[in-house]
Amino acid sequence: MxxxxxxxxxxxxxxxxxxxxxxxxxxxxxxxxxxxxxxxxxxxxxxxxxxxxxxxxxxxxxxxxxxxxxxxxxxxxxxxxxxxxxxxxxxxxxxxxxxxxxxxxxxxxxxxxxxxxxxxxxxxxxxxxxxxxxxxxxxxxxxxxxxxxxxxxxxxxxxxxxxxxxxxxxxxxxxxxxxxxxxxxxxxxxxxxxxxxxxxxxxxxxxxxxxxxxxxxxxxxxxxxxxxxxxxxxxxxxxxxxxxxxxxxxxxxxxxxxxAGSQAEVVDKDKLKALFPETIGNLKRNSLEGEKSAMGEFKVSKAEARYGDENNHQIRMTITDTGGSKMFGTMFAWGMIEQDKETDTGYEKMGKVNGRPTHERFQKDGPSGEYSLLIAGRFMVEAHGDNVDMATIKTASAAVGYDKLEAMKNEGVKQ
CATH class of the missing domain: 1.10.3210 (Hypothetical protein af1432)
Known part of the structure; x- marks a missing residue:
């Protein structure tokens, strides 16, 4: 039927x-x-x-x-x-x-x-x-x-x-x-x-x-x-x-x-933490955290670092590994969206850079913004900034080393 x-x-x-x-x-x-x-x-x-x-x-x-x-x-x-x-x-x-x-x-x-x-x-x-x-x-x-x-x-x-x-x-x-x-x-x-x-x-x-x-x-x-x-x-x-x-x-x-849909064992949190440099430009790292959680086959490994200076310029960085699970998160649908919007107060864009799905948003008041991208179908890199420009946020995002994450794409992959 x-x-x-x-x-x-x-x-x-x-x-x-x-x-x-x-x-x-x-x-x-x-x-x-x-x-x-x-x-x-x-x-x-x-x-x-x-x-x-x-x-x-x-x-x-x-x-x-x-x-x-x-x-x-x-x-x-x-x-x-x-x-x-x-x-x-x-x-x-x-x-x-x-x-x-x-x-x-x-x-x-x-x-x-x-x-x-x-x-x-x-x-x-x-x-x-x-x-x-x-x-x-x-x-x-x-x-x-x-x-x-x-x-x-x-x-x-x-x-x-x-x-x-x-x-x-x-x-x-x-x-x-x-x-x-x-x-x-x-x-x-x-x-x-x-x-x-x-x-x-x-x-x-x-x-x-x-x-x-x-x-x-x-x-x-x-x-x-x-x-x-x-x-x-x-x-x-x-x-x-x-x-x-x-x-x-x-x-x-x-x-x-x-x-369901998870393709690999997630990378250890300490390995993700090691990707964050001690400084990004003039901003010093103030905190560094990592966690790994699991329920049955669903696993997530995450590392977070915060940077700042005496002038209240702040950057918060996160790297999340879901082992390539496409049934969770926006990873599958993200690649289907294209957007380029601009207003008097800021802009928002979605698309791909070098084949990687990206999302960036910036507000002139503050200013504040965020830049996110998906690497190798499993690593989500997110950079959030306050009182900084978008160039600084993107520099912070790249500081983790996209190539290093690409090199990890097969780690824990089920044979």
Whole structure:
């Protein structure tokens, strides 16, 4: 059954569609690649269009404001990732709770239940391109969300074999646990990507690049395969009856969801710290920090240095290595954006320099600015400056040695 027919049937005739779904055999990779991902892209792309192209008109001042392209891309990726991870994590919750309500544990059925039940909510996400609808938009979302829960309710006894008298508490507890998990996911994504609503506002021009799109689909397929493997490990751990093994498998499963697409073990933080010189021009290094964190397969290594002088000229530098994970951050989408905007107070540019995606922003008042670029598809170098010009910021950025980072591009790469 194709995507359009399945989406129509599960939305309009869920009672008759759930038995059909229950009888199907679908791999995790195929389910995510052919159904979940295309639907999850609807609200994600609509968010980008609505916030960065259409914009929101502020009635008090009568001005239309828009997210900057980078912020819009960040919001789009955040929306997309949270949908994918949320659906997968919700299936784990449904399956884990099954014995408590007399249901049958079945990870494949739980994943199908989670993937298909929220189809209406993903479809209505297209309205995100119309942010000017305001409160009416959110009322529609709430109504559709309630209907999605009803579809979930109808599917619980069919796919999970839960007794009819326990369908309501099973559904309710699953939703509560899911809400808590989504809050955690949102916090994690926010920490990695940053708050997309906090950046400057501007217009956008985009150019599609088939190579990047193909690469993203490839990463998506890998993610689906890894999720399927994680599900099998979860089941093996549960059969062992060892609570610690179950907890470890669950943690690894979440890590897989967060870090799918990672191509390499991240470079040690101390090696990144060593790239920062003691001085940049007349600015002396005041602090030097490094950290490495991991959750399952998702790993990040980061180093930060601060420079300054007695005249309050300041530079903050960061180098971040995600091991080439394209499913996190703005790295994939960044290469699809070109922008050159200038106002009386400053400018913002996005594009490529020597084949590397770059973003620079400068405000004359202050002055202050930032210069960021992606090296070898895995190292993000960011330079933020206060009371300095852009030439100084770019000099600081280059001081870490781009060639040295390029030379590290194969470190930790999985064979």
């Amino acid at each position: 194709n995507l359009v027919e399945r989406a129509k049937n599960i939305t309009l005739t869920p009672k008759t569609e759930w038995p059909v779904i229950a009888a199907e055999t679908t791999s995790t990779a195929d389910l995510f690649k052919n159904y979940v991902a295309p639907l999850a892209a609807i609200p994600a792309v609509a968010t980008f269009i609505g916030m960065s192209i259409v914009g929101v008109t502020l009635p008090i001042i009568g001005t239309t404001v828009r997210m900057s392209p980078l912020s819009g891309i960040s919001a789009m990726i955040m929306q997309f990732l949270q949908a994918l991870i949320g659906i997968y994590l919700f299936s784990l919750i449904i399956n884990a709770l099954a014995p408590q309500f007399g249901a049958e544990k079945n990870p494949e059925q739980a994943l199908k239940l989670s993937a298909y039940a929220f189809t209406p909510s993903l479809l209505v996400g297209a309205l995100m391109m119309l942010p000017f609808l305001g409160s009416l938009l959110w009322l529609v979302f709430l109504a559709v969300a309630a209907y999605s829960v009803y579809i979930l309710f109808l599917g619980m006894p069919v796919l999970m074999k839960v007794p009819q008298e326990k369908v309501v508490p099973y559904t309710a507890v699953s939703m509560i646990c899911s809400f808590v998990a989504i809050v955690i996911i949102h916090s994690v994504v926010n920490m990695v990507i940053g708050n997309p609503y906090a950046s400057s506002i501007s217009s956008i021009s985009t150019s599609s690049k088939s190579a990047e799109v193909s690469g993203a689909l490839g990463e998506l397929e890998k993610m689906g395969q890894k999720m399927e493997e994680a599900n099998k490990k979860m089941e093996a751990a549960k059969k062992s009856g060892d609570p610690q093994a179950e907890m470890k498998a669950a943690t690894e499963a979440i890590g897989v969801a967060l870090g």
